Amino acid sequence: MSAMLDGLYGAIQTFGNLVAGMDHLDEFMLKFFPFVLLLELSFYLMIVLGVLKNAVMHTHPADDPVYFPRVSCGLLCYAEGKVVQLSIRSLVEQIYPGHIEILVVIDGAIQNHETTEAVMEMKDYVAQHANRSLVIVPKRQRGGRVSSLNTILELNSSEIVMALDGDTSFDNIMVRAAVRHFHDPNVVAVAGNLRVRNAKASIIAGLQAIEYMLAIHLSKIALSEFNVVNNV
Structure with missing residues (x-):
């Protein structure tokens, strides 16, 4: 952490010295702006060309392959409260015939008691739906997003794993639309x-x-x- 702060401080100091060495702000802008313009315009030009290519090459929807593997939807939660119930409900109601495991990881469950209770309240609702399961993992201490992601990777039992935020709701074709791409063995992520x-x-x-x-x-x-x- 200290190394990162030292690097940030060095960058700010270098930038300050650069500005201080110039008599006028307009002189600095004239020297700095061309680099920004070159980088930004190149990126936006790439986006425009890519969108145009997509519009031309993908005018017709591709066939939906018969491919419905087991999917683990990992919900990363911290302090969402009742909002997490909308996320779980939107995953349960997916138009997907395969099994969906909803793996809810609650970071810092001790201080986020409201979120933990909200998830627990959804157990009966999920149990009423076929091919849907709810796994709740309350992490007593806060470990951060990376820790929660590692927990999902360790505990999931599916062929495909999704990392999702606990305050996000999903279109009811989300899982099906994402999974279909993995029918191609060359696709590693979506x-x-x-x-x-x-x-x-x-x-x-x-x-x-x-x-x-x-x-x-x-x-x-x-x-x-x-x-x-x-x-x-």
Whole structure:
């Protein structure tokens, strides 16, 4: 951690020295802006070309292969409270004939008692549906997102594993749409589209929805055409 902070401090100091060595801000902008313009325009040009290629090459939906393996949907939870129930419900109601294991990992379950109770309340609901199972893993101490991901990878019992956020709901064809790509043995990972649930709630939420569309949706469509999808 200290090494990272030292590196960040060094970068800020270098940037400050660069600005301080110039008499005027306009001089700095003239020297710095061309590099930003070159990098940004190249990236956006790549996105535009990728989206156009996708529109031309994928005008007709591909056939849906008969491929329904067991899927583990790992929900990463921390302090979602009752909201996590909507996430679990949207996974239970997937239009998918195969088995879906909903693996809920609650990070810091001691201090997040409300989230733990909300997940427990869904056990009977999940049990009423065929080919659906709910596994609850309350981690007493907070270990962070990476720790929760490792827990999902260790405990899952499926051919395909999905890492999902506990405050996210899903279209009812999400699992089917994602799994179908793995029918091709050359596919090792699939990234989905993310949209803002309450986009109409406020101007800020609406702007965030636009940002998600540009930075996530369109960029993933475009970059996938060049086999360089960035997924964090």
